[in-house]
Amino acid sequence: MGTGPPPPFCLPEEDRIAVNKACFIQELSACLETPDLDALRARIRAIREALAGLRPDHACLTTCGETISFRRDILLAELEQILEARTLARARHYLRRLRAGCSQVRTNPVNDINLLRWKEYDEVLTDSLWMIRRRDNSGAHIGSYWGNFVPQIPRQMMLRYTRKGEWVLDPFVGSGTTLIECRRLGRNGLGVELNPEVAGLARSLIAAEPNPFDVASDVVVGDSTTLDFGALLRERGVERVQLLLMHPPYHDIIRFSQDPRDLSNAPSVDQFLEMFGEVVERTSPVLDEGRFLAVVIGDKYAQGEWIPLGFYVMTEVLKRGYTLKSIVVKNFEETRAKRQQQELWRYRALVGGFYVFKHEYILLFRKKGCE
Secondary structure (H helix, E strand, O other): OOOOOOOOOOOOHHHEEEEEHHHHHHHHHHHHOOOOHHHHHHHHHHHHHHHOOOOOOOHHHOOOOOEEEEEHHHHHHHHHHHHHOOOHHHHHHHHHHHHHHHHOOOOOOOOOOOHHHHHHOOOOOOOOEEOOOOOOOOOOOOOOOOOOOOOHHHHHHHHHHOOOOOEEEEOOOOOOHHHHHHHHHOOEEEEEEOOHHHHHHHHHHHHHOOOOOOOOEEEEEOOOOOOOHHHHHHOOOOOOEEEEEEOOOOOOOOOOOOOOOOHHHOOOHHHHHHHHHHHHHHHHHHEEEEEEEEEEEOOEEEOOEEEOHHHHHHHHHHOOOEEEEEEEEEEOOOOOOOOOOHHHHHHHHHHHOOOOOOEEEEEEEEEOOOO
């Protein structure tokens, strides 16, 4: 059985510290009541020594009763910050923050990230430039299907913009990358694929991925420009989804089929955009207000001209009741078309006066109606 990359907070035991929750909070509270900075520092040093294994008899290390787990490096850094505080007021500020992270959970409405322990979520990206050298090929993921996107993208979108048990809709599901990540993160997923053979591949790959959270992972054969997505969801007992993920063809860069309904067979860029706009029109009503749509798209080069397909797609979405929240630029080092041909592409660029494509966009939109 394949297992995916670990979710936040899942680290090897040697990288974590488990303490008795009640005793640890009580110890931090006692530190807060210490009347002077030197005495406070002495108590914090005793806690740090206990956590480092130098004082194994310390009460906070008791494993009976409810325990709380920390990343070792971050907890020790928090204690060091308290020790380095130059005033009693500042040391108490850091102590209150640490105690709050032990006893409370504070999230925003669209994800499960505990903002009181935000330092532990360093897997979650927050910069607008993503340097991902290799796609994740663990578990059921494969890299052989032309045009599939790296699993790290849907993973990041779900960590930031969904909670466990919520629904994700992918109207261009392809080989099932999004739904495999849904299984790993405990999100329900619905995907639509035009090509029945590709849909069959997606179902087999998704079924090969463990489903520890017992979530729905459904692939439907259909045309996303004409489907009734509301009816599809009602068949599954839900009315709305909480995240839309779209990775459409980059127009005709890769021809995925001979089907004229396939966006990769659109006769022109304008017709491609019209077809893509229809998908946005049909999926938007089933997205909860205030929730997010992520579109992964790249530009194209045709007849000596750079075609800014990503920005054309962005305009189509903005016409339809969304606000733009972010533009992420993601590099790509390895594509099937350019693999082993780096020198050739460099020569072509020098001859043709252009730059070789090494990036694509992740366009993030929020549905209006909930500010």
